Amino acid sequence: MANLAVPIVLPELGKARWTPAQLFGYEIALEGIRQSVGFYAQQIARAEAAGNLEAAAALRADQATWAQRGHDLDPLNARAVKRIRDAVDALLSVDGEEDTEEAPAAEGELDEQDGRGD
Secondary structure (H helix, E strand, C coil): CCCCCCCCCHHHHCCCCCCHHHHHHHHHHHHHHHHHHHHHHHHHHHHHHCCCHHHHHHHHHHHHHHHHHHHHCCCCCHHHHHHHHHHHHHHHCHHHCCCCCCCCCCCCCCCCCCCCCC
16 A cells, blocks of 8 residues: 555635525536437437438537537536526427426326325
8 A cells, every 4th residue: 555645625625606506507507418418429329320420420529519518617607507508408308399398197196296196
């Protein structure tokens, strides 16, 4: 076992400067970016399976752009976080529809409104 000096970096980071709302928005945006990268992986696989290498290359470039957005995103930039969340919603929405309508809970299941399942 080697005795190596391990620098302690946490005290140097200081206190977080963002609010809980900013943090939640940022985390949601990052999750959306991860889902977008996954969406492109699926599209790339389809293009490659179809032998369409040009489309696969273009999709890889789009995927890389989404990944870079995740690296560049700042939790303190609420406008950028909102733009990312809106772009993710547009990319991943089916037929451009909002995902606001939920199927009603089956009898006996819990639902979001009252948690009782009635």
